[in-house]
Amino acid sequence: MTAADxxxxxxxxxxxxxxxxxxxxxxxTRALNDALDLAMSKHDEMFVIGEDIxxxxxxxxxxxxxxxxxxxxxVRDTPLSEAAIIGTCAGAAMVGMRxxxxxxxxxxxxxxxxxxxxxxxxxxxxxxxxxxAPLVIRTACGGGFGGGPHHSQSxxxxxxxxxxxxxxxxxxxxxxxxxxxxSIDSDDPVLFLEHKALYRSRAExxxxxxxxxxxxxxxxxxxxxxxxxxxxxMVPMALEAAEEAADAGVAVEVVDLRxxxxxDAETVLASAAKTxxxxxxxxxxxxxxxxxxxxxxxxxxxxxxxxGPVVRVDGLDTPIPFSVPLxxxxxxxxxxxxxxxxxxxxx
Amino acid sequence: xxxxxxxxxYRDMWLIRAFEQGLEREFEKxxxxxxxxTGLGQEATQAALAxxxxxxxxxxxxxxCHGINALAQHRHGGDxxxxxxxxxxxxxxxxxxxxxxLHSADPAVGNFGDNAVEGSYMxxxxxxxxxxxxxxxxxxxxxxxxxxxxxxxxxxxxxxxxAIWDLPVLYACVNNGYAISMPVGEGHASADIxxxxxxxxxxxxxxxxxxxVEAWTVVGEAVEHxxxxxxxxxxxxxxxxxxxxxxxxFRPEAEVKYWKEERDPxxxxxxxxxxxxxxxxxxxxxxxxxTDLIEEWIAFAMESPAPDPVKxxxxxxxxxxxxSR
Numbered sequence: 001m002t003a004a005d006x007x008x009x010x011x012x013x014x015x016x017x018x019x020x021x022x023x024x025x026x027x028x029t030r031a032l033n034d035a036l037d038l039a040m041s042k043h044d045e046m047f048v049i050g051e052d053i054x055x056x057x058x059x060x061x062x063x064x065x066x067x068x069x070x071x072x073x074x075v076r077d078t079p080l081s082e083a084a085i086i087g088t089c090a091g092a093a094m095v096g097m098r099x100x101x102x103x104x105x106x107x108x109x110x111x112x113x114x115x116x117x118x119x120x121x122x123x124x125x126x127x128x129x130x131x132x133a134p135l136v137i138r139t140a141c142g143g144g145f146g147g148g149p150h151h152s153q154s155x156x157x158x159x160x161x162x163x164x165x166x167x168x169x170x171x172x173x174x175x176x177x178x179x180x181x182x183s184i185d186s187d188d189p190v191l192f193l194e195h196k197a198l199y200r201s202r203a204e205x206x207x208x209x210x211x212x213x214x215x216x217x218x219x220x221x222x223x224x225x226x227x228x229x230x231x232x233x234m235v236p237m238a239l240e241a242a243e244e245a246a247d248a249g250v251a252v253e254v255v256d257l258r259x260x261x262x263x264d265a266e267t268v269l270a271s272a273a274k275t276x277x278x279x280x281x282x283x284x285x286x287x288x289x290x291x292x293x294x295x296x297x298x299x300x301x302x303x304x305x306x307x308g309p310v311v312r313v314d315g316l317d318t319p320i321p322f323s324v325p326l327x328x329x330x331x332x333x334x335x336x337x338x339x340x341x342x343x344x345x346x347x
Numbered sequence: 348x349x350x351x352x353x354x355x356x357y358r359d360m361w362l363i364r365a366f367e368q369g370l371e372r373e374f375e376k377x378x379x380x381x382x383x384x385t386g387l388g389q390e391a392t393q394a395a396l397a398x399x400x401x402x403x404x405x406x407x408x409x410x411x412c413h414g415i416n417a418l419a420q421h422r423h424g425g426d427x428x429x430x431x432x433x434x435x436x437x438x439x440x441x442x443x444x445x446x447x448x449l450h451s452a453d454p455a456v457g458n459f460g461d462n463a464v465e466g467s468y469m470x471x472x473x474x475x476x477x478x479x480x481x482x483x484x485x486x487x488x489x490x491x492x493x494x495x496x497x498x499x500x501x502x503x504x505x506x507x508x509x510a511i512w513d514l515p516v517l518y519a520c521v522n523n524g525y526a527i528s529m530p531v532g533e534g535h536a537s538a539d540i541x542x543x544x545x546x547x548x549x550x551x552x553x554x555x556x557x558x559x560v561e562a563w564t565v566v567g568e569a570v571e572h573x574x575x576x577x578x579x580x581x582x583x584x585x586x587x588x589x590x591x592x593x594x595x596x597f598r599p600e601a602e603v604k605y606w607k608e609e610r611d612p613x614x615x616x617x618x619x620x621x622x623x624x625x626x627x628x629x630x631x632x633x634x635x636x637x638t639d640l641i642e643e644w645i646a647f648a649m650e651s652p653a654p655d656p657v658k659x660x661x662x663x664x665x666x667x668x669x670x671s672r
Binding site for chain 1: 450470472504505507511663665669
């Protein structure tokens with residue numbers, strides 16, 4: 001783990017006590033904006049770079065105000081050149097800078113896939129540790145708002161098979177801020193996934209600098225009957241399903257992965273062993289993704305503890321259609337998770 | 348150019364040739380794993396670049412990069428044999444054998460590593476240059492590419508961003524006539540790459556990549572231009588590679604004969620030195636000494652141990668260990 005990761009205790013999704021009397025309800029986007037501001041004050045070597053991030057503040061306002069405070073050298077607009085954006089970050093990181101890129105929509109990462117997979121993720125390894133790539137790639141992912149096939153995808157599966165990359169995926173504003181600060185501190189390259197449907201979610205976010213450790217899941221809700229493992233938007237949906245299940249007398253434990261790669265297998269497997277009934281919830285298509293990995297790992301390592309097979313909730317094996325009623329067919333929701341919990345609870 | 352500089356460059360070119368010829372021999376014997384792309388015939392281009400780039404600069408070597416890697420290592424680190432050992436996949440290599448021919452790097456000598464996906468470091472070079480500019484350092488970031496890279500999108504993204512940000516980048520395009528087997532004029536809108544670059548608005552120049560005097564002079568001017576803060580510079584070295592393709596020679600016999608017998612950069616430099624009154628015995632001694640040195644490097648590589656198996660799972664992440672089961 002990096003030094004920064006020791007700063008917060010495990011499962012520290014809650015507000016630090018000392019900050020409680022100063023808390024305010026803050027949107028996910030504002031929490032990210034706070035994190036960038038605090039990190040830029042802390043790291044002289046940090047700059048942010050991307051399309052329309054300076055004057056405009058990014059498509060979702062996450063970089064708003066940074067240009068006025070830090071100037072155009074450190075808050076850089078670029079042309080529509082995703083490969084050059086990530087390449088610029090990679091080269092700057094090789095000589096000790098700490099860049100944070102914004103790729104406007106996660107779908108556009110296909111334009112710089114080679115940079116992420118063959119350059120950034122492998123640099124530390126193939127050059128025998130002589131270079132590090134301490135960069136963060138922030139990007140807006142996920143569906144549910146009629147964005148259509150190229151503005152709605154969940155891309156974590158594209159990178160799960162790529163050693164060297166860290167994938168961070170917050171589910172709430174408090175973690176979003178702490179995880180982004182930890183990602184910027186990290187000496188490994190981080191793909192930081194921001195689910196668009198969470199951008200307007202609000203929570204009491206401490207105003208000060210704090211980090212949430214990378215590679216550690218959080219128990220978002222404790223329970224003894226069924227475990228739901230989830231990330232990003234699937235977490236609030238799992239919590240909603242858990243409320244419903246509680247009414248029916250089923251105690252659901254929700255594990256919020258927070259980091260998808262490398263993920264916290266210890267916490268996942270401990271919860272699976274404890275309840276013996278597991279639901280894995282994942283917005284992306286079913287084949288070859290996060291749900292498949294979790295299901296396989298839990299089945300392999302907790303076989304004797306399981307009371308029945310892992311139940312999977314996934315997106316359908318299709319692109320994301322534009323029309324919202326069609327999108328509703330393709331993407332999983334809280335009702336799908338609730339149904340899966342009911343199935344698992346029968347074991 | 349004074350005679351001692353030309354003699355030094357002649358020695359550098361011989362070091363590259365001896366390195367590549369020795370390597371080819373060992374490859375054929377099965378001592379060098381993987382694939383082999385030599386820079387034979389392109390020695391003048393590499394020697395000119397290596398001469399002007401400092402250890403504090405950064406260069407991204409191209410697909411036929413052993414020569415410049417070895418020269419930079421020899422010149423700035425005094426341990427060129429570690430470039431040879433890397434090609435043999437040995438523990439003593441500059442990347443402990445983890446990189447090999449196409450991923451050999453040592454930032455201490457300014458070598459920022461090749462990337463086997465052509466065009467990738469056309470993007471990376473921007474970041475190294477941007478960092479130098481933001482920090483006010485007079486460093487040059489150099490991307491050495493082949494003509495084939497011109498087909499990649501990152502080539503154009505890079506030239507555009509270097510232009511709008513006025514970055515200290517030296518683009519060294521080694522136009523050896525073919526992208527694998529595709530003739531340059533068939534694969535690109537122009538067989539003269541500089542014609543395609545001119546629209547980006549910064550300095551660009553085409554030169555004879557087999558004439559060491561011209562190459563050394565022009566590279567020197569371009570590097571000074573960049574160091575002075577005047578922005579990027581694009582050089583197109585017209586040259587020719589001796590190596591065919593994996594399956595053998597595919598180019599017309601007359602073309603091969605012309606480049607090897609009339610346009611050999613080392614032969615041309617030797618003639619220039621002879622014209623200045625340098626003894627043939629001195630030139631022969633340079634050939635012998637560099638060849639002997641390379642044989643020592645090959646012996647070093649052969650005798651070096653294989654990497655420790657723990658290296659296979661080391662340095663995937665900085666902050667995590669990888670399961671070694």
